[in-house]
Amino acid sequence: MSWRVLRLEGVGKDFDRADGGVAQVLRDVTLTVERGAFFTLLGPSGCGKSTLLNIVAGFEGATTGGVSLDDSPVTGPGTDRTVIFQDVSNALFPWMNARENVEFGPKMARLGARARQELSEKYLRLVGLDADGGKFPFELSGGMKQRIQIARALANDPDILLMDEPFAALDAITKKHLQVEFRKIWNETGKTIFYITHDIFEALLLSTHLAVMTAGPEAGIKEIFQIDLEEPRTPSNPDFAALYSRVESLIDEEVQRMRAR
Ligand SMILES: Nc1ncnc2c1ncn2[C@@H]1O[C@H](COP(=O)(O)OP(=O)(O)OP(=O)(O)O)[C@@H](O)[C@H]1O
Ligand SMILES: [Mg+2]
Incomplete structure (x- = not known):
């Protein structure tokens, strides 16, 4: 728009x-x-x-x-519009790893696996966490979780x-x-x-x-x-x-x- x-x-x-x-x-x-x-x-x-x-x-x-x-x-x-919350502890889906969290929005928007992967790679790289996509929220520090939240928001392209x-x-x-x-x-x-x-x-x-x-x-x-x-x-x-x-x-x-x- x-x-x-x-x-x-x-x-x-x-x-x-x-x-x-x-x-x-x-x-x-x-x-x-x-x-x-x-x-x-x-x-x-x-x-x-x-x-x-x-x-x-x-x-x-x-x-x-x-x-x-x-x-x-x-x-x-x-x-x-996408909201990024202060409280990182509840912002991410705990049962999904970082990459899956970032790909959640694109998946809901019915993007294919290949396109979703390109998006998660791009935005995980942008927030400096390209090596951490396989980690689950409990394995991430507060700062890393906040970076993932930002990557996830950007992957929705608001x-x-x-x-x-x-x-x-x-x-x-x-x-x-x-x-x-x-x-x-x-x-x-x-x-x-x-x-x-x-x-x-x-x-x-x-x-x-x-x-x-x-x-x-x-x-x-x-x-x-x-x-x-x-x-x-x-x-x-x-x-x-x-x-x-x-x-x-x-x-x-x-x-x-x-x-x-
Ligand atoms: N659902 C609600 N019902 C009644 N009052 C509310 C509701 N939500 C917020 N308020 C009141 O509205 C006012 C503003 O709240 P708000 O959370 O927007 O402030 P804020 O500027 O974000 O504060 P802070 O800097 O502490 O985060 C407060 O007095 C709060 O008590
Ligand atoms: Mg407030």
């Missing part, structure tokens, strides 16, 4: 709470993500980032407003990867490796990425666009940055450092506001 922009327009979300009340989570979120962009959401814990990602995924409906690809409304999950804190559960060194690798993968595949992180450094390293959210309830967009830092991006660059402090202070403001309530 060819489209140019993913559009969120006036998106609001209320949840019915277990106590009979209503949680007013999101209010009037409007933003556009150009095809090929690496768009990142940052914001205080509990503000509604995952909720917004779930709405884009089509897992949740918006209470007001909506999501569209150009002029086609998103009404549910679709093969044009237009958009929706990633909710994908590297948050990994140790610092593995995380750093995967950040660098994932930026290369994004470069090579040209996928559109909708990404959530709490890590400002990661956001500045990876993204083309960064949206800082306000604290909930009724969270919205506080500010959107287009990031065109000199490559390779490094925190020793004064522009990087300045943008880091700017974003950090915006988030601090929101955390203070939340605490003051």
